[in-house]
Amino acid sequence: DAGVTQSPTHLIKTRGQQVTLRCSPKSGHDTVSWYQQALGQGPQFIFQYYEEEERQRGNFPDRFSGHQFPNYSSELNVNALLLGDSALYLCASSFGAYGGSYGYTFGSGTRLTVV
Amino acid sequence: DQQVKQNSPSLSVQEGRISILNCDYTNSMFDYFLWYKKYPAEGPTFLISISSIKDKNEDGRFTVFLNKSAKHLSLHIVPSQPGDSAVYFCAASFTGNQFYFGTGTSLTVIP
Numbered sequence: 399d400a401g402v403t404q405s406p407t408h409l410i411k412t413r414g415q416q417v418t419l420r421c422s423p424k425s426g427h428d429t430v431s432w433y434q435q436a437l438g439q440g441p442q443f444i445f446q447y448y449e450e451e452e453r454q455r456g457n458f459p460d461r462f463s464g465h466q467f468p469n470y471s472s473e474l475n476v477n478a479l480l481l482g483d484s485a486l487y488l489c490a491s492s493f494g495a496y497g498g499s500y501g502y503t504f505g506s507g508t509r510l511t512v513v
Numbered sequence: 514d515q516q517v518k519q520n521s522p523s524l525s526v527q528e529g530r531i532s533i534l535n536c537d538y539t540n541s542m543f544d545y546f547l548w549y550k551k552y553p554a555e556g557p558t559f560l561i562s563i564s565s566i567k568d569k570n571e572d573g574r575f576t577v578f579l580n581k582s583a584k585h586l587s588l589h590i591v592p593s594q595p596g597d598s599a600v601y602f603c604a605a606s607f608t609g610n611q612f613y614f615g616t617g618t619s620l621t622v623i624p
Contacts, residue, residue: 402556433614440517440602440614441557454611488556501547501604502612504556 402491402505410511411479417510419474423491424503429453430472431502432464433488441488447472476510484512516540517605519615527623532590534618536603539584543605547612548577548588551600560601561588593622 403422411417423430429448433441443456447466466472470491476483486509490502518537526532534548544565549557563570563577563586570577576589586603600619604612 431611438616440519440604440616441612442614443611446611456611490556501549501559501562503559504549506554506556 402489402503404487404489404505404508406508407506408509408511410513413479413481413512415479416475416477417479419476419487419489419508419510421472421474421489421491421505423470423472423489427491427493427503428470429492429494430466430470431490431492432472432474433490434458435486435488435507437485444474479512481512484510486510515616516543517603517613517615519601519603519618521618522616523619523621525621525623526593528595529592532588532593532597532620532622534588534590534601534603534620536586536588536615537584538586538605538613540605540607540613541581541584542607543613545606546577546579546586547604548575549602549604549614550597551602551617557602590620593620595622595624598622 405420431446432444435441444458445455446453450466461477463475486507488507489505492502547562548560550560551557561572561575578587600617602617604614606612
């Protein structure tokens with residue numbers, strides 16, 4: 399049973415460019431959350447998608463946007479990249495918001511480097 | 514503002530002994546707490562959870578304790594094994610949608 403799949407695993411972009419990260423949730427999960435993990439920090443919530451709509455959003459600017467498709471997969475888009483956007487981007491899937499007693503299932507992340 | 518804090522960046526423990534990882538939070542509205550374990554080059558893996566209506570939850574070698582009056586959470590691993598060496602994150606939520614994570618504690622279990 400495949401877990402959460404994220405692509406690409408690594409990415410290097412130039413400041414000002416735009417990037418799209420992709421996530422396929424674990425089979426049976428319907429909710430996708432995106433987190434940003436800067437070096438030496440814990441993951442920070444970006445937003446959560448359920449039924450193709452953004453259900454909740456963390457403290458991130460509008461440059462960060464997302465989408466969820468009918469098959470529950472999701473994309474994270476970041477426009478006008480800044481050096482400070484360099485981080486590990488984690489996708490987490492769950493059945494419902496909490497994921498019940500089992501929490502989220504995380505993917506291995508996409509390492510984004512902005513130069 | 515860091516609402517969930519793990520003040521010990523690292524911890525070393527002998528194999529077979531107890532590992533105690535600590536976590537403090539500031540928001541008394543948090544009602545659900547989780548611990549995740551992370552190996553290098555992998556995403557965090559769910560370990561154990563506890564809701565605010567309990568003060569203890571046990572799963573095999575792992576026990577989480579919640580002290581709501583102190584706003585303190587701890588994870589006990591007994592006995593510690595070399596395979597437990599990883600970074601441990603605590604996370605808390607009060608909305609059911611958004612989790613706030615600590616900065617992690619790197620545990621090293623020495624054989």
